[in-house]
Amino acid sequence: MxxxxxxxxxxxxxxxxxxxxxxxxxxxxxxxxxxxxxxxxxPAAEVVEHVQAVAETFEGSTYTPVPGLPHLREAFAAELARDYGGHVGPQNVLVTAGCNQAFCLLMSTLAEPGDEVILPLPFYFNHDMWLRLAGIRPVYLEPGDGLVPSPETARGLITPRTRAIVLVTPGNPTGLTLDPATIASFADLARERDVALVLDETYRSFRDTDSAPHDQLARPDWGEHVVSLHSFSKDLAIPGFRVGAIVAAEAVLREVAKLMDCVAVCAPRPGQEAAWAGLTKAQAxxxxxxxxxxxxxxxxxxxxxxxxxxxxxxxxxxxxxxxxxxxxxxxxxxxxxxxxxxxxxxxxxxxxxxxxxxxxxxxxxxxxxxxxxxxxxxxxxxxxx
Known part of the structure; x- marks a missing residue:
């Protein structure tokens, strides 16, 4: 064949x-x-106990709504609103089967074959792999001093086919955490050139500060150009449960949901319940x-x-x-x-x-x-x- x-x-x-x-x-x-x-x-004992309890019910083996369990979306939106000082509600959260799936679904929503997405180097390899598998051209942004990507250098890479700029912070593979000012400069560039700024924040819970990772979600208009991707795998020690999230404007998530319905219908319920228990019962x-x-x-x-x-x-x-x-x-x-x-x-x-x-x-x-x-x-x- x-x-x-x-x-x-x-x-x-x-x-x-x-x-x-x-x-x-x-x-x-x-x-x-x-x-x-x-x-x-x-994972935490509270997470294990909750998942076991849910598994014993009929609902524990049923589909969830395509965007995810309402109580998980509410809990995660509340945490983001608190930690970022942001304007985030459950309508801005779509739960995925891990952050890799979140990235793939989002890119398929934002771009078509022949379009371009800017990836700072070094990139997270699955991002590069998916773009090329989907026929989307990755455009590589060379690192600046201290491996920090430059918004001004990125400006010179934007073409009429550019659909997004991707930042991973803290970084995989470098571990580099971008400061809020750098992220803000990239967000300003995205607004100026009408492209998406996609922030992969898989490791946000493992930064060396308790301050907000950035202030973009605090802007009333953040959803017009900013999308944030998240994973519960590392934070809650549930990588095999496969659960992540896309945080975006409702209009974006409405289109992502069409893809989600075809790819998986919904993220696995046990993973969603595990994430909810971790967010609400395992803070310490x-x-x-x-x-x-x-x-x-x-x-x-x-x-x-x-x-x-x-x-x-x-x-x-x-x-x-x-x-x-x-x-x-x-x-x-x-x-x-x-x-x-x-x-x-x-x-x-x-x-x-x-x-x-x-x-x-x-x-x-x-x-x-x-x-x-x-x-x-x-x-x-x-x-x-």
């Missing part, structure tokens, strides 16, 4: 390719798996987990200060650290393979997040047990000899 040529032209998920390297592991030391980012713990648990990760990140950052083995920490935040290796001229894929084979350490090659090889790698700091930090540094020092 004939297959879609766009699918054939897109490489497999970099996560899949990286995990396949495990077959080549020879070092018998404990594996330090810093590749795929996932919570190293299960969420804060504790965020504080634990902050401590892990701080320990890793401090340990990398002297560039063990010549490995330089370029940025860190949320779940991630972005590290440059010392082997100029060597393919990063080979460096990653050597770290696994010789040091029993698995990380993601940076060329999974940008065209070309820039000599960088992604470390998932969420996977770092505090007791492993010294061992990570020791193995990097050994690798750099």
């Amino acid at each position: 004939r297959l879609n040529t766009r699918t054939l032209d897109v490489v497999d998920s970099p996560i899949t390719a990286t995990l396949q390297l495990l077959d080549r592991r020879r070092d018998d030391r404990e594996l330090l798996n810093l590749a795929q980012a996932a919570p190293p713990y299960g 648990w969420r804060a504790e987990r965020s504080a634990e990760l902050a401590a892990q990140r701080a320990a890793f950052t401090a340990a990398m200060a002297n560039s063990p083995g010549g490995f330089d920490l370029l940025s860190s935040g949320a779940y991630f650290a972005w590290v440059r290796h010392p082997f100029a001229g060597r393919a990063t894929e080979d460096v990653v393979a050597d770290l696994l084979v010789e040091q029993s350490m698995l990380v993601m090659p940076g060329d999974a997040f940008a065209p070309g090889d820039r000599g960088a790698m992604r470390f998932s700091v969420s996977n770092v047990d505090p007791g492993q930090v010294d061992e990570i540094v020791a193995r990097l020092a050994e690798a750099g000899r």
Whole structure:
């Protein structure tokens, strides 16, 4: 049979390719798996108890409304209104089966084949994959100083076919958290050029501040050009439940709902109930987990200060650290393979997040047990000899 040529032209998920390297592991030391980012713990007891209770009812196995459970949409809108000082109501929330689905449905709502979407580098690889699978051209925005994307540089990339600018903050893969002023400048550009500013805020609960991530949702007209994407997977430790959300104007969500109805009808009810329980019953648990990760990140950052083995920490935040290796001229894929084979350490090659090889790698700091930090540094020092 004939297959879609766009699918054939897109490489497999970099996560899949990286995990396949495990077959080549020879070092018998404990594996330090810093590749795929996932919570190293299960959900709060309150979440488990609620999902179990719902599962015992008839309603627990039925469809939900296409936009999601009303009580979840209400609870999440209330949290966003509180945390952002924003004008957000349940009518602005559509629940999806994870944030990846949120991005895919939104892009299919905003753009058609041949249109363009601006992605700052390094990008989150599934964003780039989906755009190319959908026939939408990703336009790459090179990073500025400190890896911060420049609105002025983005201005020069906008064409009549541009439909959106995407920002991921805190970033995947860099961990970089954009300040509200930078986000505001991008929002102003989006309004000026009548394109969408899409903010992927999957890791918003793992920032180093309790202040609002940005002030865009506080604008009465925010829905005209701003869309915010969210995930409950990391925040509530429920990645397998597959639940995320699109926060947008009602007119946008009305079109997204048409796609949602065809793709999945609705996000899985157990995931939606888990998200509601986490939002309303596990606030203290969420804060504790965020504080634990902050401590892990701080320990890793401090340990990398002297560039063990010549490995330089370029940025860190949320779940991630972005590290440059010392082997100029060597393919990063080979460096990653050597770290696994010789040091029993698995990380993601940076060329999974940008065209070309820039000599960088992604470390998932969420996977770092505090007791492993010294061992990570020791193995990097050994690798750099």
